Amino acid sequence: MNHVTVVDLGYGDAGKGTVVDLLCATRQVHTVVRFNGGAQAAHNIVLRDGRHHTFAQFGAGTFRPGVRTHLARHVVVDPLALAAEADHLASVGVPDALDRLTVDGEALLATPYHRAANRAREIARGADRHGSCGLGVGEAVAYGLAHPDEAPRVADCHRPAVLRRRLTALRDRLTAELGPLDAPPVDDCLPAYAAFARRVAIVDRTWLASALRAGTCVFEGAQGVLLDEWHGFHPYTTWSTTTFANAETLLAEAGMAGTAQRLGVLRTTTTRHGPGPLVTEDAALPFTDRHNGTNPWQGRFRFGHFDAVAHRYALEVAGGVDGLALTHVDLAGPELRICRRYEDMGRLVPGPAGDLDRQAALTQRLLRTRPVLGEAPADWPAAVSEALGAPVVLTSHGPTAREKEGPLVNAFCRGRAPA
Known part of the structure; x- marks a missing residue:
């Protein structure tokens, strides 16, 4: 079925959504499967006619007629944010997004109580904020584990x-721990959840197995491998497994283990939204990102030179890829360089999953080290491929599908030009 899994090998914001949109534009895709994260995702799609949407919970192929979205059980679902996102999609010419949506009933709910608790904890950290998006996704995961x-x-x-009882218990526990929360009463929330249940197809695990056999599916990751809950640089991480692992689990459950092409996405400039290590950061780089700016919860959007050391680490953590998609090639000029090693550190070696003390110690070392920068490459795809030991199969020179090229485009087009 030529399934594809798309994962970011950085700190997020590398352009996963544009790659997913391209795949959906150049061949018949049955479903985009979201397999981690939640409403904090922000995958920006720009069409040739200028329409733009920041995809959070809907799959980034939703602009393409007929392409479905499935939120797998690993996604933290926020029905209130989902309704607002559907409204914006309708305003830009996609009135049927909810009709093309299925949601696994086992997925955790992110509620106003999770969001309020998330923000209260982040505010209490003062200058030591972790850079949370402030949407309660991590809080929902933590509560689900407890x-x-x-x-x-x-x-x-x-x-x-059942929902009233669970929301009441949630509210009471968080209030006892944190004090009064800036969130509405439980009974004020229930009508919105009931409307969600009436409007959206809530399914069990068997739905995805059927979809995987019905046609090509694209698995769309959220955040980036360097933010992974177990292998990222703690505590500046997400409460989500950002590698291929969840997608591989879903494929295995459908009896299709190992059948999806693994695609890693990188941008020519290594970026990070919010605090935490960014070894190659350089304030002199002349870049901005119109869709990623400073916000009250994550902080500012930071730019650095291409960090091959960190991206090699992400590749190891993720278990390798079949190909790389390199985005923002149009930004690569003489001022942008490649870091192949750090001054006082060797190769970053992945540790066992769950050893957060080890990851926190690694974070402290990364915050102190400095990059050794090589010259700006004349051929960025070739330089990235050589540095990471994986082929670049797609390059992106602008935000739209028509500004993508490479072997992956040719393999997927089958006579259809990107729109």
Whole structure:
């Protein structure tokens, strides 16, 4: 079926959404499967006619007629944010996004109580903020781990009495811990969840297995491998597995293990939104990003030279790729260079999953080290391929699908030009 899994090998914001949109524009894709993260994702798609949408929970192929979105059980689902996103899609010419959506009933719900608790904790950290998006995704995961049998889940939206009990317990626990929360009463929230249950197809695990057999699916990751909950640079990480692991689990459950092409996405300038290590950061780089600026929760959007050391680490953590997609090639000029090693550190070696003390110690070393920068390459795809030991199969020279080229485009086009 030529399934593809798209994962960011940096700190996020490398252009996963544009790659997913391209794949959906150049061949028939049945479903885009979101397999981690939640409403904090921000995958920007720009069409040739100027329409723009920042995809958070809907798949980045939703501009393409007929392409479905499936939110797998690993996604933290926020129905209130989802409704607002659907409204914006309707305003830019996609009125049927909710009709093309399925959601696994086992997925955790992100609620106003999670969001309020998330923001209260981040504010309390003062100058030591972690750079949270402030949307409660990590809070929902943490609560689900602590109270797995009581955490609100998508299927509960069909059971108002159960949902009321679980939301009340959630609110009471968080209030006891943090004090009064800036969130509405439980009974004020219930009608919105009931409307979500009436409007959206809530399914079980078997739905995805059927979709995988019905046609090509594209698995769309969120955040980046360098933010992974177990292998990222703690504590500046996400509460989500950002590697290929969740997608591989879903494929294996459908009896299709190892059948998806693994595509890693990078941009020519290594970036990070918010605090945490960015070894190659250079304030003199003349870059801005119109879709990524400073915001109250994550902080500012930072730019650095291409960090081959960190990206090689991400490749190892992720278990390798079949190909690389290199974005923002149009920005690469003489001022942008490649870092192949750090001054006082060797290769970054992945550790065992779950050893957060080790990851925190690695973070402190990264915050102190400095990059050794090579010259600006004349051929960026060749230089990245050589530095990382993987082929560049797609390059992006602008935001739209027509500004992508390379072997992956040719393999997927089958006579259709990107729109």
